[in-house]
Amino acid sequence: MIAAGLIDALREVVPDGVLTAAEDLIAYGFDGTFYERTPPLVVLPSTTAQVCAIHRIATARRIPLTPRAMGSGLSGGAVPLDGSIVLGVSRMDRVLEISVDDGVAVVQPGVITAHLQALVEARGLFYPPDPSSLKQSAIGGNVAENAGGARALKYGVTGDYVLALEVVLPDGTPIRTGGRTVKNVTGYDLRRLFTGAEGTLGTITEITLKLLPKPRVKRTALAVFDRIADAADASTAVLAAGIAPAAIELLDALTMRCIAENGVTGLPLDADAILIFGADGNHESVVNEDIAAIGAVARAHGARTVTVAGDDAESERLWNARRSISPALARRRPNKLGEDVCVPRSKVTAMVARVRAIAAEHRLEIPLFGHIGDGNLHPNILCDKRDPEEMARVAAAARAIFEAAVELGGTLSGEHGIGLLKKQFMELDVGTDALALMRRIKAAVDPLGIMNPGKIFPEPGGADAFRL
């Protein structure tokens, strides 16, 4: 399976970083989806020079590479296909610089997101992107998938913080794009091209991130609804009122039940849905006023109670409950198909209703949660991938959810990426001509097609939602 001499060539580059034993490889064959593809080989460089050398070897031998950070992604982006070897960046985990004066951090791709956040917050700075996986996921993966998070509502997604990238192109050439300035229009925006490209255009080896001053005050409020439609309306109404919350998160009844089964206590399990609101700023009086205004709007739209977390610990409990959803769902049923549709604000209530109708029609449990403030919902279809009859219904439901999102003026993916999970629906969303243009760009950057094959682009003739 592995070409002769490949292992030796890679061991010359990274003597202690080439894995070939089956028990080592298995850990590099999956991500947060239900896909599993054990790679033939894993290589773990520590330096950009080693990444370049690995790329040159892969190019010379026409061997596909799948870059991988922590493998916590939710679209299959890091799952190695078509015999790809895995290029893991977990050893490139150094924070190279935090500059208070320039408001930037320079990091290697393997730095854990929460670790970076803690470091910069200790210096009075703030790195806002907060994917729910932040304690497991790394910046390199966040950039590759252009990850979002709850605070994206106020602060934007990972890509909004990427000032510069060092990228190793497929043939092993390292380039730098962007810089340490917040404004830069010098030529084409390569930063944004590589951000969210899911490792299909090159391997990211260094990232310069914009940092903000840390907000001095944070508040969290919980609003409880007897009808999910009211919760959705309340979210839209808060934004229409000109309040700028840091986050608005939706959890429906089934989602709450799943995390309660997993040990999270204190949630109103008799409610149809809850909203968790975050607000932050530098002035206690203003943040309190914002939270009060949010509460008033929520009550006017049918919230039966609105409670404000009394202290940071109570607030953190709510956010930890929110972040525990993905692992909790995985325990209720053997598998889950997590979606990431994003619809315009005015269509959130309609999308929520469509997901519920689709769940009923296809007789599936679909817990619904997500960043409802920016229209980014995560219906998760619970399933058992060993059951072909159920999986046929799952595929039909997934298609129906995508079609509903696109019909409502939305998109397939707000923050997880396309990867393997949604590639067959790309044309439905972006159209034939834009997809063809993406293919031309892919071919221009990666003419041999060695970077993370099988991702983003649909396979010919495959209407199949997902290859198990």
Next chain:
Amino acid sequence: MIAAGLIDALREVVPDGVLTAAEDLIAYGFDGTFYERTPPLVVLPSTTAQVCAIHRIATARRIPLTPRAMGSGLSGGAVPLDGSIVLGVSRMDRVLEISVDDGVAVVQPGVITAHLQALVEARGLFYPPDPSSLKQSAIGGNVAENAGGARALKYGVTGDYVLALEVVLPDGTPIRTGGRTVKNVTGYDLRRLFTGAEGTLGTITEITLKLLPKPRVKRTALAVFDRIADAADASTAVLAAGIAPAAIELLDALTMRCIAENGVTGLPLDADAILIFGADGNHESVVNEDIAAIGAVARAHGARTVTVAGDDAESERLWNARRSISPALARRRPNKLGEDVCVPRSKVTAMVARVRAIAAEHRLEIPLFGHIGDGNLHPNILCDKRDPEEMARVAAAARAIFEAAVELGGTLSGEHGIGLLKKQFMELDVGTDALALMRRIKAAVDPLGIMNPGKIFPEPGGADAFRL
């Protein structure tokens, strides 16, 4: 000069929109730089379908096209080279939709920026990007150059507000990319590729922009300094203090003299430099507190006075003075070479000193102003392009300024684009390999090279800063 049949073919598409008379063409041959190249022909479509048809004709005949909105750019991006015909979008000037619910505006490329701002503000919304040319420039040009403005410090540049684009590809195929959602990671970020591409990849025919709630309170303060280095230090110190002003603008003594000669009164002409600070928000007490904190930091860094504008009219007078700089400079000397370097925050004081030293060394007047808060400075070299001896010094000074910016970790252009003016310095900034990658992307999108030739990419062997 014009190929036979071309005029007839274009008149079939746009019967009343093909200009060929010399007196009509001359107005389409320049922008805000000193370049002039009268095009052989101008075509003024009103619809996307007409733009597609024009592209198809240009493709079939291998005729280069230069898209143009209002031609107020500052890098030569809209100046037609190499026999390009001008595709002017000034007739495509409709605001198609303003949605309060979704927080978006959908516009054609010829909509004047200030016009859109007034419309959305009347609905309680806010479109932050504010290039100084906002009363003359159009959204299409702003997107093509990824324009900034004073408020970019707090709110980001044009590209941060582009949710979706309709673009006509070189061969006449229209595509849509992005949507009405604030999050979208469905495939490669084509929006960001076309934003700032200066018309070299296609013609933008429709733009969906993100809108924010309009801040309820705005304040402006003026700080006066006897030494420009203190002003630069004060700007950095305000940001380091964690205050988030909407804008920090620098005007040096010579800049003030130029606008005073042009009728602006009330500026402290005996000072070495001034800073104009903007602050905004929803709470009067907070904005007042921010302005007070800014004033305290400025005084601690050597401001001899700090005054807060008493009302909106006084505030608007200061901002109008700021916006009058470019036209005023053009009256002091026959020409100006306006630069747009951007350096990391911590290097602003050093960059200011370098510009002054370069002016002295090359015996040139270089008024210095700009968005100092985000490190984006506009040294403008005053000159007379008919004087070859002076122009040789101008070229040397321009190169020295670029080299200083790059040496300090900065970039050639923060918000004006590269166009024609800075293309010979591209390699100095982005490096050989990233430039080669940009060329490959250009070739993938525009294989015949018909879109806005002569822009962004340096000409072989030309060390020459600018072809007059």
